[in-house]
Amino acid sequence: MKRFYLIAALLALVLLTACVGPQVKLFPDAKDPLKEFTIEGAGADKILLIPVRGLISDSPREGLITSNPSLVQEVVSQLRKAEKDKRIKAVLFKVNTPGGTITASDILYHEISAYKQRTSAKVVSAMMDMATSGGYYLSLPADLIMAHPTTLTGSVGVIFIQPKAMGLMGKIGLGVDVQKFGKNKDMGSPFRESTAEEQKLLQATVDRLGDRFVSLVRKHRKLDPQALADMSTARIFLAEEALKAGMIDRIGYLSDAVKETKKLAGLPDDARVVVYRREEYPDDNLYNIATAAAGGSKLSLINVELPEILNLTTGFYYLWPGAIGGER
Template sequence: MNSKRWIALIVAVVLLVFSLGFRMATSVVTADFEEMFDLQDNKFQQSVIEEGSGTNQIAVLNLDGVIQDSGENSLLDSGGYNHKRFLELLDEAGQDRTVNGIVLRVNTPGGGVVESAEIHDKVVEIQEEYEKPVYVSMGNTAASGGYYVAAPADKIVAHEATLTGSIGVIMESFNFAEFADEHGIDFNTIKSGEYKDIMSSSREMTDDERDILQAMIDDMYGDFVDVIVDGRGMPEDEVRNLSDGRVYTGSQANDNGLVDELGSMDDTIAMMKEDYDLGDARVIEYQKGFGVNQWLGGAVQNMFDSESDVNGIKDMLRESNAPRAMYLYTK
C-alpha cells in the first residue's frame, strides 16, 4: 500500500472517530442529564416509615429551616429549604387519594410574612377542599412564622422543650450614619419622593417614617392574631395577651392553649391513627427529589473547607436585600 492510500485510510479513521465522539457528546448533552438526575418524572420521593395498607396512608412532610423564598434556580442550593418545592409537596399530599391525613413536622424559627401566609393558606385549602386532617408535630423550634403555619392545624403537638410562640412581626435594618460622619463618608441619594429611601442605613429615621412602618407592622400583626383566633378558636384578647413576642416552651404553650398535646413525632402519628380510625394506615414521608441545582450546590460546597463557608456566602447575599417584615424568631 502506497503512502497516499495510508494517508487516506488514516484520515477516514480520524473522521469516523470524530463522528462517533460528536454523536456521543450530543446524546449526553441532550438526554443523559435529565435521566441521570431524574428531573421531570420523579419530582418527589416517598419513603415508608411504618408499613400498613397502601390504600390508607398518612403522609409526613418536613418543614425545616427559615421560611424564605430564595428562588428555585440558585446554584448554591445545597438541599436547604425550598419554598416552591414545599408548596408543591403540600399540593401532592392533598391531591393524593391514598393519603387520608397529613402530619407536618415543623422545625423552623419562621421567616417571610408572605411565604408563611402561603403555607398557612395551603394547609387550610387541604382541610377544606380535600377534607383531610392536618396535624403538626413541633420539633426543636416552631416559632413566629413556624407557629403561623401551625395555627390552622386540626391538632398541634409539641415536645415539652420545644421553643414556640414568638408571635409578632419584626423589621430591622442597620444604621451607620454616625460611623460615616466620623470617617468622612458622604452619601448621595436622589429620590422621587419623600419616603423613597425609608429605612435608609445612611441616615437617622424620621418620626413620620417610623409611624408609617409601625402602621405596617401593626397591620401584619393583626393578621397574625386573626390567624390564631380562627385556627385555635381563642378569644382575641387572650391571643393578644400571649402575643407580645416572647417564646414559650412546649409545656408552657400547652398550659396556655397554644398547643393541644405534648408528645413526639411518633405520638402525633399515633394520635391521628386513633382519632381518624387509621390504625392500619401506612405512614410515608414525602421528600423533595434530587435536582441539578442541589447537585451543583453540593459540588460548590465541596470546594470550601466547611458548610459554614457556603452558608456565610448565602447569608451575605440574603442580608444585602432591602429590609422586610418577617414572622421570625431572632436570638
C-alpha cells in the same frame, strides 16, 4: 485538612465531567420529580409527612454547586402532589423553623388551609426544636398541634429588620446621593437614619401586620384573655407553657404525633407513613428532613457558618431573630 482535600477533589471531578461526556450525576437534580417512599406501615391508606425546616422564604436555597427550591415551593409542590392521591388521608407537618418573611409564612398558611378545604384530609403539626413566629403561624390551620417536650414556640409578632450601612460606608469613604419624588420614597433606606415620622409609619405597618397574626390566633385557638395578652407580647413559650395557655393541643414525640394523626383521621394501625423525595434513602426514617441527597446543604471549604440573620434583607418578618445563628 482531609475534608479540604476531599471537597477539592470533588470540585475537580465536577469540572472534569462538565468538559467530557458522558456526564456523571453527582447530586440529585432539583428538577427531578418527587417520588413517594414508604417510611413505615403497609396499609392502603397513607399519612404524608412533610418537613418544614429553616427560614420560611420563597427564595431558592443556593448552595456552592446546586440550587434547591425554596421552602415555599417545596411544600406547595408536595401538597399539590398529595391532592391527586385519594389514599392520602392526612398530612403531618414536621415543623422546625424560627419563622421567616411575612408573605412566605402567609402563603403556607393559605395553602395548608386550602388543601384541607379541597381534600377534607386531616392536618397535624408536629413541632420539633422550634416553631416560632411564622412556624406557629403556618401551624394554625392544623386540626391538632403537637409539640416535642423541648419545643420552643410562640413569638407571635412582627419584626421590621433594617440593616444599616452608614457607619461602614463612612469608614471607607463612600456615600450615597439620592434624588426622590415623594418625601417618604427612601423610607427604610440603609444609607441614613430614619426620621421620627418614618419610624411612626413603619411602626403602624408593624402593628397592622401584628394584628393580623393575633386575629388568626383568635380564629383558630380558643385562648382566654390573659393567655392572649401574654402571647401578644411576642414572648417565646416552652411546650408545657404553650399547652397550659392553649396554644397547642398535645406534648409528645414524633412517633406519638403519627399515632395521634392515625387516630384523628380514623386510620388503622398499619396505615402507611409516606414521604416525597427525589431519590431513595437507605434505612430511611421519620427524622430524615431531606427531599434529595443534597438536602439543600451548602458545600464549604471552610467550616464556618455565618449567622443567617446577616443574609436577611430589609423587610417585615414573622420571625424570632434570637433563633437565627446559622443553619440548624
